[in-house]
Amino acid sequence: MALIEVATLEKTFEFDGVATRVLKGITFGIEKGEFVAIMGPSGSGKSTLLHILGLLDDITRGTYFFDGQSVEQMDELAQAAFRNQRMGFVFQAFNLLSRISVMDNVKLPLAYSKVPEKTWNNVAFQSLQAVGLEHRIDYQPTRLSGGERQRAAIARALVNNPEVIFADEPTGNLDSKSGEHVMGILDGLNKKLKHTIILVTHDVNIAKYAHRVIKIKDGQIESDKHH
Amino acid sequence: MKIRYSVKTAFHGLKASKSRSLLTILGIVIGITGIMLIVSIGSGAEKLILTEIGGLGADTIVIRPGQEPTGPSDIAQTLFSDSIKKRDLVALSKKSNVPDLETMAPVVFVSGGASFGGETYSPTIFGWSAEFMGNTLNIYPEQGEYFGDAEISDRASVAVIGAKVKEELFGDVDPLGKYITIKNHKFRVMAVLPKKGQLLFFNVDEVVIIPYTTAQTYITGTDYYQEILAKARSADVVDIAVVDITRTLRELHNISDPSKDDFYVETQQGLATQVQTIIQVLTIFLTSVVAISLVVGGIGVMNIMLVSVSERVKEIGLRKAVGATKSDISKQFLLEAIMLTGAGGAIGIFLGTMLSLLSAVVLAKGLNLNWNFSFPLVGALLGFGVSLLVGVVFGLYPAKKAAEKTAIEALRYE
Ligand SMILES: Nc1ncnc2c1ncn2[C@@H]1O[C@H](COP(=O)(O)OP(=O)(O)OP(=O)(O)O)[C@@H](O)[C@H]1O
Ligand SMILES: [Mg+2]
Numbered sequence: 001m002a003l004i005e006v007a008t009l010e011k012t013f014e015f016d017g018v019a020t021r022v023l024k025g026i027t028f029g030i031e032k033g034e035f036v037a038i039m040g041p042s043g044s045g046k047s048t049l050l051h052i053l054g055l056l057d058d059i060t061r062g063t064y065f066f067d068g069q070s071v072e073q074m075d076e077l078a079q080a081a082f083r084n085q086r087m088g089f090v091f092q093a094f095n096l097l098s099r100i101s102v103m104d105n106v107k108l109p110l111a112y113s114k115v116p117e118k119t120w121n122n123v124a125f126q127s128l129q130a131v132g133l134e135h136r137i138d139y140q141p142t143r144l145s146g147g148e149r150q151r152a153a154i155a156r157a158l159v160n161n162p163e164v165i166f167a168d169e170p171t172g173n174l175d176s177k178s179g180e181h182v183m184g185i186l187d188g189l190n191k192k193l194k195h196t197i198i199l200v201t202h203d204v205n206i207a208k209y210a211h212r213v214i215k216i217k218d219g220q221i222e223s224d225k226h227h
Numbered sequence: 228m229k230i231r232y233s234v235k236t237a238f239h240g241l242k243a244s245k246s247r248s249l250l251t252i253l254g255i256v257i258g259i260t261g262i263m264l265i266v267s268i269g270s271g272a273e274k275l276i277l278t279e280i281g282g283l284g285a286d287t288i289v290i291r292p293g294q295e296p297t298g299p300s301d302i303a304q305t306l307f308s309d310s311i312k313k314r315d316l317v318a319l320s321k322k323s324n325v326p327d328l329e330t331m332a333p334v335v336f337v338s339g340g341a342s343f344g345g346e347t348y349s350p351t352i353f354g355w356s357a358e359f360m361g362n363t364l365n366i367y368p369e370q371g372e373y374f375g376d377a378e379i380s381d382r383a384s385v386a387v388i389g390a391k392v393k394e395e396l397f398g399d400v401d402p403l404g405k406y407i408t409i410k411n412h413k414f415r416v417m418a419v420l421p422k423k424g425q426l427l428f429f430n431v432d433e434v435v436i437i438p439y440t441t442a443q444t445y446i447t448g449t450d451y452y453q454e455i456l457a458k459a460r461s462a463d464v465v466d467i468a469v470v471d472i473t474r475t476l477r478e479l480h481n482i483s484d485p486s487k488d489d490f491y492v493e494t495q496q497g498l499a500t501q502v503q504t505i506i507q508v509l510t511i512f513l514t515s516v517v518a519i520s521l522v523v524g525g526i527g528v529m530n531i532m533l534v535s536v537s538e539r540v541k542e543i544g545l546r547k548a549v550g551a552t553k554s555d556i557s558k559q560f561l562l563e564a565i566m567l568t569g570a571g572g573a574i575g576i577f578l579g580t581m582l583s584l585l586s587a588v589v590l591a592k593g594l595n596l597n598w599n600f601s602f603p604l605v606g607a608l609l610g611f612g613v614s615l616l617v618g619v620v621f622g623l624y625p626a627k628k629a630a631e632k633t634a635i636e637a638l639r640y641e
Contacts, residue, residue, distance in 0.1 A: 051635045054548075056547075056548055056633070056634040056635040056638070057633060057634075057635045058633065076552060076553060077552055080547070080550050080551065080552040080555075081550065083547075083548060083549065083550045083634075084549060084550020085550070089548050089549075091638070095541070095544075095545050095548075095638065097542055097545065099239060099243050100239065108545075108546065108549050109549040109550055111229070111232050111236075112546075112549065112550035112551050112552075112555060113550065117229055117231065117232065156549065160550075
């Protein structure tokens with residue numbers, strides 16, 4: 001069985017009594033170590049799919065197995081532990097806490113893990129080194145450039161050494177140079193450290209880093225190609 | 228999640244909006260300060276009154292003329308009742324009537340000034356027995372000797388004076404053997420009392436005591452007493468003595484209907500219980516008034532916690548995204564609420580201690596009361612416990628609300 005297996009996955013949002021069907025039956029599997037790009041027009045349901053895969057949102061219908069375990073059958077605690085230990089999420093909007101330092105932001109997932117507190121500084125520092133931000137640990141996120149902020153967010157996603165990193169348009173808010181820097185880091189994580197990477201993007205140049213592109217249109221898979 | 232980290236996080240959360248946090252806990256601070264003050268002043272007053280009553284001793288019995296006063300307006304009738312006279316004193320002294328009494332001394336109130344040389348002063352003047360006063364209150368003369376039964380039966384013109392009286396009338400002159408004038412009658416000063424301040428119903432320093440027989444004969448011209456103070460053999464036989472006294476006086480006054488009694492008997496025990504009850508009722512009443520301010524303060528805390536939750540929805544979403552559970556999130560906000568009210572409680576305890584210390588100093592120095600400050604430990608523990616409880620009660624709802632959104636709902640929140 002693949003690391004990630006979804007079948008006939010559906011998602012419907014209810015808002016003010018109006019139901020919007022966003023995902024209309026999605027089936028695919030992703031193996032350990034893959035680098036997958038999810039592409040498609042705006043509003044096609046890419047972010048929704050990634051949130052479901054990252055256990056940030058729930059499924060309306062269909063099945064999702066992560067490493068052989070049925071996600072629907074996990075309780076809230078088990079899902080939180082999966083998000084904490086086995087998955088890392090990188091958002092387009094960074095989502096760093098502006099009140100606390102870069103270092104403390106990176107430590108955040110450690111706070112909800114079983115990692116002993118006295119090692120947090122070390123672990124977080126290594127993570128920041130991996131994205132080349134070791135000289136910015138005491139900065140507030142508001143003093144960082146966009147590219148630096150996204151690298152801090154990647155360091156945070158990496159800190160518990162998860163198997164999968166989900167990234168929703170990680171370069172969407174960045175200029176092309178910082179975008180390439182960020183992609184270089186993700187590429188290295190995949191090639192050297194064998195992290196599975198699932199990335200949503202509009203940009204064909206970004207998609208080139210991936211070995212496989214799943215195209216979504218109107219809540220369904222349009223194509224799924226390896227290269 | 229680790230408790231140390233949780234506390235640190237909650238602390239950072241509160242520090243981020245310092246002035247708001249301070250304003251929020253003001254209600255709690257005021258409430259806890261109030262509790263501390265009430266408990267401290269209440270127990271101080273209780274102690275003061277009880278030691279003053281205790282100064283008379285549990286074996287002391289007071290017999291007064293007239294009907295037992297039920298309100299302040301009845302006190303006047305006691306002063307002018309003439310039902311307790313020498314024959315009552317004689318009857319009560321008989322061992323066959325009241326076997327358990329040891330000593331007795333009537334009190335006659337005298338009004339008027341005292342003078343020496345060119346100096347005049349208005350002391351509190353009692354026709355009494357200086358010996359009896361000294362023995363019951365455990366006050367021993369600073370100078371000279373007390374007068375006793377011999378001077379009383381001789382109607383001797385002698386006086387014992389308080390420290391302030393000495394200072395006002397004599398200054399640096401030695402008063403022993405000198406004569407002071409009260410209502411044109413001269414009294415030889417036999418003794419000077421030590422400085423004691425307010426004790427019981429009078430200020431020892433401002434008193435002049437003369438034999439009650441002398442007072443009646445040369446000054447008031449009356450034949451009745453304002454009260455008789457008696458000492459039982461021990462505190463255990465006070466109740467029996469009271470029964471005997473009552474029976475003796477009723478027989479003497481030909482009273483068969485107790486509601487027609489023209490005298491009443493007081494013991495210190497009854498008084499002490501009454502005082503304790505009144506103070507406890509007052510303390511409970513005032514504390515419940517203050518409790519309302521704590522509820523109001525708690526609602527303020529809840530309000531601010533709700534604001535804080537909605538301001539930090541994104542933070543909540545992010546924490547969930549990186550692995551926080553619902554209970555991690557509610558614990559964090561609950562902890563913030565408890566730290567908020569706990570800090571309020573701590574500040575309140577500090578302020579309450581300072582204010583009760585201050586009021587103790589004012590009461591002791593300003594009003595010359597024998598007031599002792601003691602740290603209101605019960606008030607402090609109660610106040611701190613209550614403030615933590617307020618945090619839990621009023622923090623629970625915001626904390627639950629913080630946890631209920633899914634990670635992505637929270638992250639999308641604008
Ligand atoms: N909470 C929600 N309630 C209602 N509708 C929603 C909700 N979240 C997403 N949608 C709808 O689902 C559809 C897909 O949204 P999604 O964010 O997945 O698109 P996307 O493919 O990521 O688009 P983009 O490329 O612009 O980011 C949209 O039409 C959006 O309006
Ligand atoms: Mg999107």
